[in-house]
Amino acid sequence: xxxxxxxxxxxxFVHGWLAIVGLLWVYWQNxxxxxxxxxxxxxxxxxxxxxxxxALLLVLIxxxxxxxxxxxxxxxxxxYVNSGMIFRSQKQARxxxxxxxxxxxPLVARLLGxxxxxxxxADGSASVMRLSFLRKAHAHQLRTEILALAxxxxxxxxxxxxxxxxxxxxxxxxxxxxxxxxxSLLLRVPTIIGLLGALTVGIVSITGNGAFVAGLLPILLxxxxxxxxxxxxxxxxxxxxxxxxxxxxxxxxDTKQQSLPAGRVQSIQxxxxxxxxxxxxxxxxxxxxxxxxxxxxTLLVLPVGxxxxxxxxxxxxxPDLGAENQREVLLTxxxxxxxxxxxxxxxxxxxxxxxxxxxxxxxxTPNCVITRFGWLSRSAAFVPHNRIQGMGxxxxxxxxxxxxxxxxxxxxxGTIIGYLHxxxxxxxxEFFAAQAQRQVER
Amino acid sequence: MKTPMESLPNNFTAVDPDYFKVxxxxxxxxxxxxxxxALLPLILRLCGLLVPWWLVIVPPILVIGIALLVLRxxxxxxxxxxxxxRAEDLMVRSGVLWRKQLxxxxxxxxxxxxxxxxxxxxxxxxxxxxxxAAGAATAVIPGLRAETGEQLRERLVAAGExxxx
Numbered sequence: 001x002x003x004x005x006x007x008x009x010x011x012x013f014v015h016g017w018l019a020i021v022g023l024l025w026v027y028w029q030n031x032x033x034x035x036x037x038x039x040x041x042x043x044x045x046x047x048x049x050x051x052x053x054x055a056l057l058l059v060l061i062x063x064x065x066x067x068x069x070x071x072x073x074x075x076x077x078x079x080y081v082n083s084g085m086i087f088r089s090q091k092q093a094r095x096x097x098x099x100x101x102x103x104x105x106p107l108v109a110r111l112l113g114x115x116x117x118x119x120x121x122a123d124g125s126a127s128v129m130r131l132s133f134l135r136k137a138h139a140h141q142l143r144t145e146i147l148a149l150a151x152x153x154x155x156x157x158x159x160x161x162x163x164x165x166x167x168x169x170x171x172x173x174x175x176x177x178x179x180x181x182x183x184s185l186l187l188r189v190p191t192i193i194g195l196l197g198a199l200t201v202g203i204v205s206i207t208g209n210g211a212f213v214a215g216l217l218p219i220l221l222x223x224x225x226x227x228x229x230x231x232x233x234x235x236x237x238x239x240x241x242x243x244x245x246x247x248x249x250x251x252x253x254d255t256k257q258q259s260l261p262a263g264r265v266q267s268i269q270x271x272x273x274x275x276x277x278x279x280x281x282x283x284x285x286x287x288x289x290x291x292x293x294x295x296x297x298t299l300l301v302l303p304v305g306x307x308x309x310x311x312x313x314x315x316x317x318x319p320d321l322g323a324e325n326q327r328e329v330l331l332t333x334x335x336x337x338x339x340x341x342x343x344x345x346x347x348x349x350x351x352x353x354x355x356x357x358x359x360x361x362x363x364x365t366p367n368c369v370i371t372r373f374g375w376l377s378r379s380a381a382f383v384p385h386n387r388i389q390g391m392g393x394x395x396x397x398x399x400x401x402x403x404x405x406x407x408x409x410x411x412x413x414g415t416i417i418g419y420l421h422x423x424x425x426x427x428x429x430e431f432f433a434a435q436a437q438r439q440v441e442r
Numbered sequence: 443m444k445t446p447m448e449s450l451p452n453n454f455t456a457v458d459p460d461y462f463k464v465x466x467x468x469x470x471x472x473x474x475x476x477x478x479x480a481l482l483p484l485i486l487r488l489c490g491l492l493v494p495w496w497l498v499i500v501p502p503i504l505v506i507g508i509a510l511l512v513l514r515x516x517x518x519x520x521x522x523x524x525x526x527x528r529a530e531d532l533m534v535r536s537g538v539l540w541r542k543q544l545x546x547x548x549x550x551x552x553x554x555x556x557x558x559x560x561x562x563x564x565x566x567x568x569x570x571x572x573x574x575a576a577g578a579a580t581a582v583i584p585g586l587r588a589e590t591g592e593q594l595r596e597r598l599v600a601a602g603e604x605x606x607x
Contacts (some may be wrong), residue, residue, distance in 0.1 A: 113485075289575070389550045390579025393543040400541075412575030432543070438532035440547045 004071045010072065011133040012063035014109045023055055028432070072131055079119065079146065081131050093121040093129050098150045100259045101143045105136070107253040115139040138143055173246070173316065174302055174309040176181040184283075184304035187275040189377075195222030234303035239313060246316050248301060260299065262290045266387045266411040267418065270296070270310055270334045271379035282310050282334060286317060287414030297413035307331065318382055322367030328423050333370045333380045342372075348402050349422040362420045364431065364438070369409055371418045381408045383418040387395045393432045397424070407432055454524030454535060460565045461585025462520045467561045469516060473509040480505040515539070525583050530605070532572065532598065534581045546581050549605035550574045554598050556591045570594060 003314050013020075021370070027048075038044065070083040080092045102118040109115060109132075116132035117139055134142065183189055197220050202280070205213045235252035245262040249255070266287040276282070284302035302313050311330060314321075323329040329340045336359045344361035355375035362371045368384040388409050395405040405428035409418030420428065480501035487493040518538045526533045531547040551572055558568040562584075568591040572581040586594065 012566065042503075051512075245540040373504070388547075389574040389576035390544060392545075395541045397539045408578075410574075410576040410579035432545070434534075436528075436531060436545050436547075440549065 002073070003076050004073045005027050006067065007072065007131070008114055008133050008135060009067055010112050010114065010202065012066040012105065014112065014133055015066075016059075016063065016113060017108055019059055020154060023059070027052070031160050039299055042099055074142070074146065076149070079129070079131075081129060084121075091129050092346075095121050095146060095149045097121050099261065099264075101135075101146060102259070103139055103143060103257045106253070109133050110253070110255060111182045115438040117143060117287075119205045132353065140296070163366070172238060172240045174237075174239045174305055176234065176303055178235070180304055181234055181237070184276065184281055185234075186277075188230075188273055189275075190223055190226050191294065194220060194227065197223065201369065230303075233300060237303050239302060241316050246301065250300075250303075258299075260286070260288055262319075264413075266413045267381060267383040267409075267416045268301075268314070268317055269379055269381045269416045270314075271374075272334065272377065274376040277303070277376075282307070283315075284310060284313050285414075287416045298416055309329075309333075310334065318384065320367055321370070321382070322365030323363075329363070329365075329370075333372060333382070334378070336361075336378070338373070343423070343427060345404070345422045346424045349404055352398060352402065352404070352422060357422065358420045360423075362418075362423070362431070364435065369418050369420075369435065371409070371420050373419050375423050379417055381409075381418045383411055383416075383439065385435075385439045385441070387411045388418075388435075391432070391435060391439065393428065399425075405429070407435070409435075454526045454533075456527075456563075457471065457520065457523045457583065457585035458567060458590075459520070459586050461523070461567060462517055463565055464561050464567060464585065465516050465520060469509070469513060473505070473512075475501060475515055476505045477508070515549075520585065523583070523585060525581075526596065527601075532581060544579070544581050546572055546574060546579060547600040547605070548598065550579075551602040554595045554602075556595050558588070566590075572598065 001353045031123045031252070033127065035386070037064070065085050066083075069085045069088075070081075073080045077096070078092045078094055079098070080090065082088065082090045098119055098121055100120040102120065105114070105324045106116070106117055112133075113132035113136055115132065115136040116130055119129040119131070121129060131142075134140075179211040193306075197216060201213050201216050201220065232254060234250060236255075237250040239246050239248045241247075241258065244259075245264070246260045248260065248403040249257040266289060268287075269285045270282050271285070272282050281304050282302070283300070283304055285298040286301050288299050301317070303310060305313070311327060314330060320326075321329055323340065325340070332339045332342060338361060340363065342363045344359070345357045347357075349360070353375070356373065359375065359378060360373050362369060364370075367384050369388075370380060370382050372378065372380045390410045391410055393405060394408070399405060399422060403425045404422045405425040406422060407418075407420040407428055409420075416419070420431065423431070446503050467576075473539070483493045483497045483501065487498055517536050519536075522536060522538050524535050530549075531545050533543060533545050535541070537544045545553065552575055555571040555573070556568050557571065561567060566588050567580065567585055568588050569584040570586055570591050572583075583591075583594075
């Protein structure tokens with residue numbers, strides 16, 4: 001504490017292992033036509049070794065310098081991270097402004113038993129401060145220490161803090177078993193398209209049409225990438241309740257632990273892709289401020305779960321919907337129907353949305369606005385009144401012809417919007433005026 | 443309580459009619475750029491390349507047709523622009539075919555920008571942009587007189603501070 005320390009010496013390697021792989025790849029490309037004997041015999045061997053070791057030495061020197069110039073210090077009030085040799089960067093975060101610390105482990109770091117600390121600081125700075133990399137145990141210990149400091153406690157001896165956290169029973173809200181996750185991913189439309197595409201490619205390549213296959217392959221790789229990203233993000237997912245909100249941990253190759261204080265949640269979306277509805281499965285995402293890697297992406301809170309899991313997660317994120325029989329309202333919100341006061345699109349919207357008109361609906365409670373849209377795949381968005389940043393009323397030429405209009409509710413921290421689609425124009429106007437009043441009440 | 447349809451015609455402050463000239467200048471610059479691209483086949487043919495006749499004729503006609511259609515609603519577009527300072531929020535409306543009204547509560551405002559491009563400056567106009575924490579909830583009022591824009595900005599900032607406290 002209170003003096004400059006260095007990160008783990010292997011850190012530059014975790015950041016820059018691609019450089020070494022790149023070097024090997026360049027070597028491989030340039031000696032493609034040679035056999036192994038040619039590569040390692042005579043004067044060629046000498047050159048290979050000489051150039052190879054020179055390049056390796058250069059890379060190692062860079063690594064060493066990068067490590068040498070990366071230092072961190074934790075004082076009573078601040079966390080400092082300095083890095084960079086030529087372009088120096090000095091970052092600091094006030095500990096009392098630290099809202100949460102995520103522990104992330106990219107694949108290579110995980111293989112080496114290292115972890116990265118990501119500080120979520122509420123001082124308006126856009127970028128997340130990172131401290132990478134430390135031994136995993138050390139990272140956890142630092143996290144507890146800093147969080148303890150942030151809560152205004154005197155730095156307790158670290159073992160105690162560690163124990164306290166380990167002892168404290170954290171009620172587990174939702175856990176996603178691997179089998180269900182795989183099943184849910186297989187039922188997603190992109191997976192199905194990708195598999196059909198792969199099948200086509202297989203058949204066509206047997207009949208021998210090379211150009212066609214070459215054209216389809218990049219698209220297939222795209223689907224594969226999507227699948228892997230989803231899998232990597234949702235694997236071994238568990239969400240547990242803490243006294244301030246949710247803690248989620250997940251990851252296949254790159255594991256992550258994130259804490260999501262309930263106060264950071266801006267809006268919530270419960271969606272059910274086409275085939276999931278047959279099984280009653282849902283996924284929950286949130287717009288949250290200052291959590292997650294990118295500022296404008298939504299945070300996955302539950303990759304797949306049944307209605308019970310959804311109620312549990314919602315109970316943490318938005319405990320009070322402002323309705324009397326919460327459970328039924330929630331069920332109506334994420335399935336279909338106009339029970340409990342939901343107002344849907346009028347029959348004349350059928351010409352514009354033949355499938356979805358019946359399911360498009362909204363409900364304004366004293367606490368939030370609930371909107372539902374979609375036909376085969378349905379989503380419900382929950383936007384609390386005091387989280388609405390702005391509201392837009394809109395009407396296109398065809399909507400005007402049918403006397404319909406829509407309203408959108410925008411919130412910060414992600415892409416989820418409350419979407420009231422193709423309502424009766426007078427209902428939309430009424431809602432627009434009433435909502436303008438509701439969202440400025442304090 | 444007014445519904446937005448009721449408050450559509452009269453309660454909004456319209457933007458400066460001079461903004462039509464700005465739109466007109468922008469329209470002519472844009473249209474000439476598109477036309478230049480559309481005339482490329484003709485130029486190539488004049489240079490002696492074998493370009494089919496339909497490729498020479500169709501693109502310029504399309505470009506001119508669309509440009510004239512846009513020109514027709516340009517004045518209405520300017521007239522449709524308007525804003526209204528209400529007790530707790532700012533309402534901005536726009537659009538002729540696709541009508542929009544955006545409401546931003548003063549308390550959610552992050553910062554207000556007043557910008558003006560070279561064409562706008564020539565007519566003494568500016569554009570006011572009101573940003574919130576949500577990217578989609580950004581109100582833009584173009585075609586304000588420079589001093590009106592400044593005053594509006596001052597008022598908005600003051601209202602934002604009053605609502606934050």
